[in-house]
Amino acid sequence: MVQKTSKTQERRRRGRPRAYNPDTALARAADVFWRNGYDGTSLDDLVAATGMNRPSLYAAFGDKRDLYLKTLVRYRDSARAVTLTLLADDPPLRVFLDRFYRAALDLYLAGARGCYTIGTAATQATVDSKVRAFLAEGVRNSDAFLAEQFSKARDRGEIPRSADPAMLAQLATATLHTLAVRARAGLPRRELAALVATAIEVICGPRR
């Protein structure tokens, strides 16, 4: 039974059409938070960045905090999606890590903003338990995902059988964190790229 009304082709809504695209608006809002931080961003800033008017912002995303939490989720999902594409051809561990950090640097160095989560959520984490939970989940998720990759690499003999995937993964996440901080400090890409190369060497052990 083929139903013709697809889910992607949303049935046209009834009233006046929206003048904004919710996802791009969310992206623009994230841009502002990314640069100014949560408390450093005013609703006027968000209005200006999204092109939406104030009541529309509230109707679409709730208050400032709701909106911020939604940008965090969007960022996480986006980063996750990009990362998965890097695994499409099932590359060796070192190749994957090289791609992974290169992608991170591309993101972090655009405007020297570093990582969105580290740059903004880390500050809010002390005063907002939801943000803290999100940050914790993000770190744990990075650890777990990378641990999987190390585990697979160990099975393939790309790293020593004695290696502990979970612990190496934490160091790989640590590398991501220091890149986030250093990018925000304005350090040049050349330095960060060198750091990545060393980190891969040290974490994965001597090439075999």
Add this chain to the structure above:
Amino acid sequence: MVQKTSKTQERRRRGRPRAYNPDTALARAADVFWRNGYDGTSLDDLVAATGMNRPSLYAAFGDKRDLYLKTLVRYRDSARAVTLTLLADDPPLRVFLDRFYRAALDLYLAGARGCYTIGTAATQATVDSKVRAFLAEGVRNSDAFLAEQFSKARDRGEIPRSADPAMLAQLATATLHTLAVRARAGLPRRELAALVATAIEVICGPRR
């Protein structure tokens, strides 16, 4: 020629005496920034925390930004002083690193606030060039200081002759950065301590 009026024994000022101690006031101000972030901290918060009244705050430290910059310097100097004491008995590299990270965890886990610089200055870095410069200097300083320790250890044969002190130092700083983030995410000390142990193992290489 012995001058009796020592510099520590400040000559009594002329007018009404201060009701506050500048250094403890600075420490209290840092506490508030540490928890709420720069933009999340109001002057009323600072007044409440320091016990000073508003005009005294301005007279003593300048405006909010000046005050914040002064807390950053105080934090850096304090951290530096503590670190130097850890070197007093000229310990082996691994012993020093163990002490170093333990001290960091003690600081970061008090209230799960993480590192003051990473937690607050990283956010401000994008909008305040002085803060960004401070952050960059802090990272570079950590790298350089640790590189010295790795270099000394190499001379002593504690790590392989082939090791690159400068690069290993960056990984040691990376470990500090991830601790800062993870502490702020509320992760338990046990996990962070395990991470430290692994990091020391991996960075310093197998014990010889």
Add this chain to the structure above:
DNA sequence: TGATTTTTGTACTATTTCGTATGAAATAAC
């Protein structure tokens, strides 16, 4: 064409925030 629904745009209020003006209080110098 007219009713209904949804979004837009402007304007508004209550609150918070920063920085300062002003006079009282406490000390040293004379």
Add this chain to the structure above:
DNA sequence: GTTATTTCATACGAAATAGTACAAAAATCA
């Protein structure tokens, strides 16, 4: 004791900020 100096304490004003009320606008439905 009087004067000069420095800090304290209250209070104030201008600007910014978050969130909302309300009517006009633009679409669908009947």
